[in-house]
Amino acid sequence: MSMIPTMRHVRGFDVVRPLSIGMLMFMMLPLVFLPLLSIFIFGTSKGLASFWSALTASEAVFALKLSMVTSFWATVFNVVFGLFAAYVISRHNFWGRNALIVTISLPTAIPTAVAGFALLLLWGPYGTLGRFLAPHGIQIMFTAGAIILANIFVTFPLAFGVIKPVFDTMSRSLEEASATIGATRWQTFWHVTLPSLRGAIVSGALLTFARAVGEFGSTILVSGNLAGRTQTAPLYIFAKFNEGQIEAANAIAIVLALFSFLIFSVLFFAREWLDVD
């Protein structure tokens, strides 16, 4: 009796299914899989020892560290700002609210080179603001601070974009219930609002960080690309490639690729944990 449905299933074997899946995978092969694979093939072709020495070169280590640190501070700022902006925008209705949403989201649409150029025009030694700071010996451009500013600019809407929808769908009655129970606004935010945002905050932060670590276009303009001083990991790859040191570039490329795999697996596999209720 239980055999009948199984038989039917076999007879009704759908050819389209394996064909379409196979086709999808075949299309992705030259587009995504093979380029990624070649980083690993080339990077380790001269043996692990040579890969390791390329990775531990002092300039390489510095570039990786600088990328991590600048991306970290940009992430901290943008998550806190995104949280605040999402709170204000979803809780209050005011004149210019939509214009503000568009402005916050704008940096995604601006080419990163333009973003870097804009920062230079503002903070550079002859820039709109920079020229008043320069006489006081304050120089923001061509420092780690400039890299953070550039990272903040290009990743500005990412955390906001993830957090705001959660705020929008969050029932107001949770906060009202907390208030009637006797909680202050701060207690309500800490105990009720924030836990519901946990998933959005973590994924917003990871997205921001991943994007900031890989930032190239704006960083190369504002940092000055000084090896061992303001050279981030992507700039290091570019510089070494130009110098013909393919192995040095490749070692860092592997690290950055693995790093983004890690972040996206966290985003993907920790979804359940992040959204647990």
Place this chain on the structure above:
Amino acid sequence: MAASAVKIVPEMTPAIDPSPATPQPAASVRAISKRFGQTSVLEDITFDVAEGEALVLLGASGSGKTTILRVIAGLEQPYTGKIILHGKDVTELPARERGVGVIFQSYALFPKMTVEKNIGYGLRIRRRPRKEIKKAVNELLSLVQLEEHRKKYPSQLSGGQQQRVAIARTLAYKPEVLLFDEPFGALDAQTRVHLRREIRVLLKKVNVPAIFITHDQEEALELGDRIAVINTGHIEQIGTPEQIYNHPASEYVATFLGAANILDGVFRFDNVEICGALIGAEVDPTRFKDGQPIKLAFRPEDVSLSKTDNLPDGVCRLSHGVVEEISFAGAYERLSVRLDLMPAPAEKSGDTPYYLTTETPENPTAKPIIATRTKPEASKMKLRVRDHVVVGLTSFTVLPVTAAE
């Protein structure tokens, strides 16, 4: 301050002893009005709730009943008026300082907290000692019979269980008054009836004044020690369920709470005249002026039908009539009877239903009246369509015609 009312004692006695010598209301709403822009949503709302009493605010959606609740809770500011809780004017206090317990329609349980954590929330934010919180949570868990669900998250509970958590979470900090916003709206019919009884028992146990909001008349009759019928921002009538049902103060109350027949009439010679016929009902002559238009309201079950002119004692004879329709409604039989004193329905050829021609707003009296009979009544005297009957009333209410109508 709310914080002073926090201590939990095993018997769940109220924060303030209800001594019968001082009949001060536990919660008092004084002349509350509220506007949103130009629209007035509440007008002169005034009522008291005694310690341990359950008051139901009954009204259609959009009547303003939820706004009253939110004003009491401090989630909305009134335009004028005062809220007094246990003798203290809290009108200017923010929600968190009022010590009011609100059970939201959606329960508003904190999704990332377990049942225990939800219930203990009010005490945790008041920084009570851990031991005390644990003890109070255990007592409340047993009060609402959710001990075995203590570690679960709200999403893992049924609607009824969620509601019990919401109640326990509110009782934890000993609220001055409990406010229930459509507490059974999200539940299926069976759970609803069951939970209504449970809540009544629970409320008697904890002796906290409670205000319920509902649009469901059956719920209002069962839950309320008193009912306030709210219509477009004002209280139509406030009283015990018995008073409201048997002596409605307005046509709105009569028709909103249960079914009612309404006949237009005139007050004449201390009596009610309907379409030129005095019906032999004595009315207090001080209430109306001679010739004043009035409305006669009576419940379907207050209609007494007879085949002869011999109506039982105490039944007031209304008119002759013809049975137009009989339907079976479970526990009782439902008849529609066209009274002779009404203008006859316009004669129309064909199958045109009569109400298309006669049931016009200008002539509401032309509607047939609805009568219900219990099974024993129906079997004692069988009636069929087109039977001629004498219609009497065992009970009725004479209402003034308000200017708005």
